[in-house]
Amino acid sequence: MPNVTINAPAGVSQVYGLDGVFYAITSGQVTMPQSAVPQGFWGAGYSYGAGSTGGTGGTGSTGQTGAAGAAGAAGGTGGTGGTGATGSSTGQTGGTGATGPTGATGPTGPTGS
Numbered sequence: 001m002p003n004v005t006i007n008a009p010a011g012v013s014q015v016y017g018l019d020g021v022f023y024a025i026t027s028g029q030v031t032m033p034q035s036a037v038p039q040g041f042w043g044a045g046y047s048y049g050a051g052s053t054g055g056t057g058g059t060g061s062t063g064q065t066g067a068a069g070a071a072g073a074a075g076g077t078g079g080t081g082g083t084g085a086t087g088s089s090t091g092q093t094g095g096t097g098a099t100g101p102t103g104a105t106g107p108t109g110p111t112g113s
Contacts, residue, residue, distance in 0.1 A: 001035045009045035 008015065008025045015023050017036030024030070 001033045003031050004034045004037060004048065005029055005031045006037065006041065007047045015041075 006029065008028055008030055010028075013025050015025065015030055015032070016038075017023055017032050018038055019033065019036040021032075021036065023032045023036075
């Protein structure tokens with residue numbers, strides 16, 4: 001038969017089991033074979049104590065993957081670009097002008113004497 005742990009009422013130091021054995025109360029509890037527990041215990045203020053801790057249960061299944069997050073907001077407008085370099089203060093020198101047309105033929109000189 002398995003043993004049971006029973007909480008004893010205050011002031012009790014030992015109990016007499018059905019098997020003829022005295023069982024000591026320690027820290028308010030007594031452990032004894034199940035077959036040695038008298039029926040009158042429960043009416044006299046005794047109650048079942050805590051048993052040993054059970055084994056760890058199996059690992060649960062993995063949950064579903066969450067939904068994708070929302071898209072991020074659009075970025076702000078970029079800053080204004082810097083001022084460009086100042087241009088040259090003098091323009092390029094123009095090319096040499098074209099040669100002018102040949103002048104008209106002068107008048108005929110006086111006839112000699």
